[in-house]
């Protein structure tokens with residue numbers, strides 16, 4: 001437990017606005033978004049400035065109280081949940097939520113760590129720009145959390161992950177020093193890049209307090225289409241054909257198994273099949289033209305139509321439709337965004353967020369599903385997601401033949417073995433067991449089991465060098481032994 005002296009020292013730094021001690025106000029932040037992990041924290045530190053974050057970190061060092069950085073608490077891997085023994089304290093960045101500067105000419109926004117993603121979207125739109133990273137948690141996820149998990153989303157194909165959008169960073173390091181790397185330098189070769197080290201560090205190397213983020217021109221014309229296809233191989237061929245036909249304006253390319261689409265249509269009110277053909281696989285496609293593009297004579301929809309006709313001639317399509325209105329485009333996207341919910345309604349399942357080299361993904365989707373179902377009789381596998389990034393969400397549903405309780409028991413008893421089985425397949429294909437969500441506390445064991453000794457050693461060496469006292473986010477990613 002944290003000593004009274006330590007709490008008094010934190011109180012002295014934070015003042016009445018800088019620390020939350022009411023258990024009712026603390027409680028919601030002690031459980032992760034999925035409800036899989038819970039912990040304890042005697043208080044929540046809520047700094048209002050970078051200097052205050054630094055003071056909290058120095059105090060944490062002095063009293064040997066580990067800190068758990070927290071943004072919107074939408075981590076999928078228990079990354080922002082404190083340990084259960086009450087030895088650590090949450091430091092929430094939510095009050096550091098100002099956009100310090102938005103320079104449309106320079107295409108840059110300087111945001112504090114607690115700015116919520118949708119707030120940045122709105123501010124960029126008001127300035128005729130956009131921040132091209134979006135995900136289901138955009139109403140809660142913060143810039144600090146997105147940076148610390150190197151978040152992806154549905155536009156990675158064209159714009160990259162969060163890493164590609166971070167032009168500069170300000171952070172408090174584990175010794176309490178403020179690292180000011182906020183200037184957006186295009187060229188900077190002064191050795192190790194602390195900016196890149198902080199991206200994806202999951203709060204284990206310091207606390208991100210602000211960042212310079214790259215903006216893009218606003219979209220002026222978009223087309224959203226739906227294609228029915230025979231196989232994941234055809235889906236990848238379709239993507240490559242689209243890219244060849246329309247250039248680097250394909251912004252979204254999501255693949256969904258026909259069975260998953262069926263679940264969405266069954267479970268989610270108001271959804272309708274975009275095409276009449278009952279295809280085994282489906283692709284949701286988005287083409288975006290922005291003000292920087294030469295729009296020439298043809299619209300996004302015309303470009304998509306031409307490309308889809310070429311795909312039809314090449315035998316890659318079973319059926320296709322282009323959204324005739326914004327409302328229809330949104331309805332197509334709603335289907336994709338409802339896949340997790342519809343899958344969840346089928347019963348308990350193991351969920352994997354994996355990547356393999358893009359060219360190998362179609363084979364992975366087919367082979368891993370067949371192998372898992374054969375190895376664990378009664379299970380069914382499904383995949384959907386960002387095929388063009390080589391990243392899919394692979395679900396292995398527990399056997400439901402003997403009812404829900406039995407399926408839950410399967411998850412508890414056989415689940416770990418099935419998890420190792422699927423992860424082994426990912427690693428055999430040269431892939432990653434965490435494409436988007438990070439390691440947090442959920443995947444620590446599997447990271448330690450599957451990571452190469454060289455990489456594990458390097459990760460631990462970096463952690464040990466920057467945070468020798470282990471005060472940053474204990475029990476996550478690569479805990480100090």
Ligand SMILES: Cc1cc2nc3c(=O)[nH]c(=O)nc-3n(C[C@H](O)[C@H](O)[C@H](O)COP(=O)(O)OP(=O)(O)OC[C@H]3O[C@@H](n4cnc5c(N)ncnc54)[C@H](O)[C@@H]3O)c2cc1C
Nearest residue numbers: 071072073074075079136142144145148151152203208436
């Ligand atoms: C509905 C839903 C959809 C999602 N979709 C996607 C998706 O498509 N793609 C994707 O990549 N992810 C997705 N995620 C997970 C994703 O990791 C988070 O939504 C987001 O990146 C986390 O932001 P947050 O502010 O909630 O961070 P938190 O959950 O609070 O924290 C996440 C991690 O970052 C650390 N951290 C937080 N703030 C800071 C800081 N200022 N400095 C240092 N460390 C910090 C925490 O300690 C923790 O390790 C989704 C989550 C949900 C709930």
